[in-house]
Amino acid sequence: MPSAAFTDNKSAIAALFQQALYAAFPALRNEANSFVIDVEKPKNPDHGHFAVNSALQLAKKLGLKPRDIAAAIVNALPASDLLAGTPEIAGPGFINIRLASSAETRVVAAIFSAGENFGNSTTGGGQKVMVEFVSANPTGPLHVGHGRGAATGDTLARLLDAQGFNVSREFYYNDGGAQINNLALSVQARLRERAGIAAPFPEDGYRGQYITEIAERYAQENGADANGDRLEAVQKFAVAALRHEQDLDLKAFDVRFDVFFLESSLYTDGLVEQTVNHLVKMGHTYERDGALWLKSTEYGDDKDRVMRKSDGTYTYFAPDVAYHVTKWQRGFTRAITELGADHHGSLARVRAGLQAMEMGVPSGYPEYVLHQMITVMRGGEEVKISKRAGSYVTLRDLIDEVGCDATRYFFVMRKSDSQLTFDIDLAKSRSEDNPVYYVQYAHARICSVLGLWGGDVATLNAADLSPLVSKYESDILRTLADFPELLATAARELSPHLVCVYLADLAAKLHSFYNAEKFLVEDEKVKLARLALIAATRQVLKNGLAMLGVNAPEKM
């Protein structure tokens, strides 16, 4: 449900000024000269709720001084109950606009009526969009990089969903190829070791403890093949075991998927072959040195790519393209891929491959969000290994040690393109230093105050809000009013970290308010207005945390 009731303040102001502009400068009415007023929100609160900089932009066109233009616009302004006083002309020619109290407090009523839907919109119009993320190979437990991908992708999906898109979450398994073979050989080697048969461990084998655990279970459940001679069966068992383990990790991280897509199905369904044949038919391939190449340079790739090696097997490129063809054919007119920065090269290739298919896929398909590497720190030192996985830190390690909420928040709070330092000590600390506790604490603190008051929160909906006039109250009102736009921006720019930035800001404003003045004043009218304000704030904190998949605790 859209919460249009107060976001209209901005467009109403824009309409008002547009009208004034035309009245002051009728020449701008005709189309060749048309000029659209842009209303912006100044970052400095002293500059009012909104600002219009059109006078600066029009100075050259009109051949007048910016301040004179601004004055003419302000003079032509129709009367409106949205405004508190006459807008002020400032600096080189900005027009600073202050909202009337009644306009400013409308957001509270909007929050009460929309509740958990406050901030949502319908701009997506039900368009189908797929968010593909995690897509870890079933060769080991999920590591911290997958965790960052999981948190980022899941938050993106929640954001898009809240904007009215029809979102599907998908996990793509590379369940074939050399690495899976490698996995099977690694388990087999442990089985033989266990049976006392001398055999060298594969050169590039997986050495984590989990391989030994899988071998142990395989031996117990398949007594007849305790030596692991049936490699195919070993492989199937190992992949199933690891997929199961990854599922449990994702569950513990509160991340769910709608579809798990197996790479192997692309082969069994003949889609890899069909895709390659289609590219051959379209004339975008050639044979050289016994291999089949795609002329991907024709589509912006920096070199041509091999699709089928000289030994007749396909490179990963071919199924990757085939997979994305299915995304398009399944009706996903938007597709977003969340992946580690170390895989970004494959995206350019896939895009080129899709273009070569000539099936009407837009050139920017799929969109993507990259995440950079993570450094895990504990006690001032980098943590590099875990017991189970051997060479890397697992997602499970973090969830077990610092909890799901802190892990999710930390993974999303930085721009995903930035390298992230995950400080375990900080994530565990219960102090203002810890951003996730800071925000959750703000929520709990409101619950505590409302509990102390003891009244029915729903009745606050009817409170008279006119006493909300202090700087602190005004700061909070404005921030609350920004929430829908914040969500829209985060979704549009695929930037989940903006949600964290926003929540930290809102929490800080709330704490300032509490500490600046005696909060529970004697005056009943003021008290009720303030309680209504913090109840609304609580709802927004809760809605924001929900986007991150983080709990909003009532007590801490």
Added chain:
RNA sequence: GCCCUCGUAGCUCAGUGGAUAGAGCAUCCCCCUCCUAAGGGGAGGGUCACACGUUCGAUUCGUGUCGAGGGCGCCA
């Protein structure tokens, strides 16, 4: 070599075609007769890597240079 990302306070990082570039940490000073001090207020700290362009206006956009990280080879 080619491609991608990044370069903002001592540190970790936000942010923006506009007015005095922000937050937290760290340093220093201060604040509990309302709720959770798990908090708040204040001080200091900046050539927004550098140069040139576009613009009324550039930290933001473009080009180049320098620096950091990553990717790319019939690898997966």
